[in-house]
Amino acid sequence: DAGVTQSPTHLIKTRGQQVTLRCSPKSGHDTVSWYQQALGQGPQFIFQYYEEEERQRGNFPDRFSGHQFPNYSSELNVNALLLGDSALYLCASSWDEGDEDEQFFGPGTRLTVL
Amino acid sequence: AQTVTQSQPEMSVQEAETVTLSCTYDTSESDYYLFWYKQPPSRQMILVIRQEAYKQQNATENRFSVNFQKAAKSFSLKISDSQLGDAAMYFCAYWGYSGAGSYQLTFGKGTKLSVIP
Numbered sequence: 001d002a003g004v005t006q007s008p009t010h011l012i013k014t015r016g017q018q019v020t021l022r023c024s025p026k027s028g029h030d031t032v033s034w035y036q037q038a039l040g041q042g043p044q045f046i047f048q049y050y051e052e053e054e055r056q057r058g059n060f061p062d063r064f065s066g067h068q069f070p071n072y073s074s075e076l077n078v079n080a081l082l083l084g085d086s087a088l089y090l091c092a093s094s095w096d097e098g099d100e101d102e103q104f105f106g107p108g109t110r111l112t113v114l
Numbered sequence: 115a116q117t118v119t120q121s122q123p124e125m126s127v128q129e130a131e132t133v134t135l136s137c138t139y140d141t142s143e144s145d146y147y148l149f150w151y152k153q154p155p156s157r158q159m160i161l162v163i164r165q166e167a168y169k170q171q172n173a174t175e176n177r178f179s180v181n182f183q184k185a186a187k188s189f190s191l192k193i194s195d196s197q198l199g200d201a202a203m204y205f206c207a208y209w210g211y212s213g214a215g216s217y218q219l220t221f222g223k224g225t226k227l228s229v230i231p
Binding site: 040044048056088 | 151158159161205223
């Protein structure tokens with residue numbers, strides 16, 4: 001049973017560019033959440049997708065947007081990159097009909113903005 | 115807004131000994147969940163243990179157990195018989211209502227645990 005997968009593993013961008021990160025949820029899961037983890041900090045909730053719509057959002061600017069596809073996979077897009085966007089981006093999946101609080105995490109994408 | 119505080123940035127324990135990691139949280143809700151996650155250098159966030167707030171009995175998973183004090187809003191993790199593989203960052207996390215019809219997972223800043231052979 002494949003767990004949560006994310007791509008790419010690492011990414012280097014320059015300020016002002018745009019980036020897309022991808023996530024495939026664990027088999028049987030229909031809900032995807034994204035988190036930003038700055039160096040030395042705990043993860044911070046960006047947003048959650050369910051039924052191809054953004055259901056909840058944390059305190060992040062509109063430069064952060066996402067998408068969920070019919071197969072439940074998801075993308076995180078960040079526009080106009082800032083140096084402060086450098087972080088580990090984690091994707092977590094869960095099953096809406098189950099214990100929604102029980103989220104399974106992927107290995108993350110390390111984004112470096114130069 | 116809910117907050118989670120881990121007051122110990124770093125801890126160390128001798129192999130085979132017991133260590134306790136501290137966590138406090140702030141919420142006005144009565145129904146919520148609390149978690150301890152482990153993040154080794156591989157970066158994969160792994161769920162260690164889970165506690166439902168309405169259950170008074172403390173959760174236990176093999177060598178891992180919690181001391182959940184709801185009134186004090188305290189949720190500590192005890193690791194018994196520590197092993198080298200326990201070395202990692204440990205994050206305490208709260209899941210519950212965060213306002214405006216939203217539920218979310220809120221993490222503390224983490225405690226780095228070192229295990230000394």
